[in-house]
Amino acid sequence: GQNIDQPTEMTATEGAIVQINCTYQTSGFNGLFWYQQHAGEAPTFLSYNVLDGLEEKGRFSSFLSRSKGYSYLLLKELQMKDSASYLCAAMDSNYQLIWGAGTKLIIKP
């Protein structure tokens, strides 16, 4: 079956670095997405990886290892506004997104 696993909740300190891991199993693979979702709002796109390696975009970076079915989202210089849920989603061979349950990130001062 198709499955996405990511931690339910993480806590980090303002100014620090946090890494949110995601493992996936899909029928075929056409890329891995990370979305940020604040409570009561729709998700906003953060990153897309389809090749192995690290993609850096400002304070956020995303890594993919296709052979391991593994990705992580790295957030640096954490700010209070980064408190949100982070959704990992893998695209299968039919170009459908398989969503993880999301990781709730709590930032403490």
Add this chain to the structure above:
Amino acid sequence: GAVVSQHPSRVICKSGTSVKIECRSLDFQATTMFWYRQFPKQSLMLMATSNEGSKATYEQGVEKDKFLINHASLTLSTLTVTSAHPEDSSFYICSARGLADTGELFFGEGSRLTVL
């Protein structure tokens, strides 16, 4: 970037009535639109996939006669919740994939439905 507008953002209705939610791609043509529902503290659950000019494909367990989806043009898809019940109260979100089909989805703002 591409913009998807969803309306209404919040709607409260009485049990037994029908509610229509619109999803529009404002600056691009969307070949495919997706409708999700999300319960509190849970992930997005895909309800159906709609392609312009054809019938929607519903996910297992989603009643197609209850959740009517119309994708009449490349910029508009509508979801109608018919004979709504309190258990239909949820956050409904649409997303669209552009013609370039880069894979990225553009999300609407979401619609919070409360059925009394």
